Amino acid sequence: MLLLQFSTSHYCRKARLALGYKKIPYQVKNLTPGLHALQLKPLTGLTTVPVLIPDSATGKAIADSTHILTFLENYCPEPTFFLAKKPQQTEASMLEDWLDESIGTATRFVYYDYRSGAGKQIDPSLFSQLVIAVVQKQYGINQASVELAASRIASCLAELSGRWQNSMYLVGDRFSIADIAAAALLSPLALIPYYQEQYPWLFERIAQIHQLCGEPLPPGINQ
Ligand SMILES: N[C@@H](CCC(=O)N[C@@H](CS)C(=O)NCC(=O)O)C(=O)O
Secondary structure (H helix, E strand, O other): OEEEEOOOOHHHHHHHHHHHHOOOOOEEEEOOOOOHHHHHHHHHOOOOOOEEEOOOOOOOOEEOHHHHHHHHHHHOOOOOOOOOOHHHHHHHHHHHHHHHHHHHHHHHHHHHHHHHOOOHHHOOOHHHHHHHHHHHHHHOOOHHHHHHHHHHHHHHHHHHHHHHOOOOOOOOOOOOHHHHHHHHHOHHHHHOHHHHHHOHHHHHHHHHHHHHHOOOOOOOOOO
């Protein structure tokens, strides 16, 4: 299998966690931001990564991390990350979709805002700051949208703390796509001191899930 990705994308991290959990061998191809659309559009009709190509001979390409997880579950049912009871699987799917569509975007806003301000020293190079400025413009990252994103993340973490602090799992009694989505899509917060100080349990759980899936820890989380 081949995973087309940006190495730093938290959505691509989500696909890698799923591949790792199922111990499916794969290779990655890192695309160049800016040129990626030229490669992806003809393949999937979209411009986003991750994209999974299960078999280069068929030319089939799967876009969107949610679709990739569903494909992987059908391709390799064990170990499963779908829950046996239908209401629980529905709850896990809803959490996964919310984390994808709302929270993954919110972490991007807060992360890039931090990287261009208080966290500039992480990489003050002209190139890095230029990339960050382009991303901020592309997604409309400004003071108002960052405040909105931060309040979404606060609500999300209040919800997750009730779940992850009482159980190893966000839904039911087994590891699910909700745990994978949360571990990947909240991981950019690990570089921001405020979140490290306020939510130590979050980064412990993110680290455990990365270990379970055989994926290197995200920047900002140490062994
Ligand atoms: N809902 C999508 C979101 C993926 C996404 O936003 N990917 C970003 C990188 S983090 C991307 O490819 N951006 C480039 C673009 O939109 O052209 C998924 O789950 O795969």
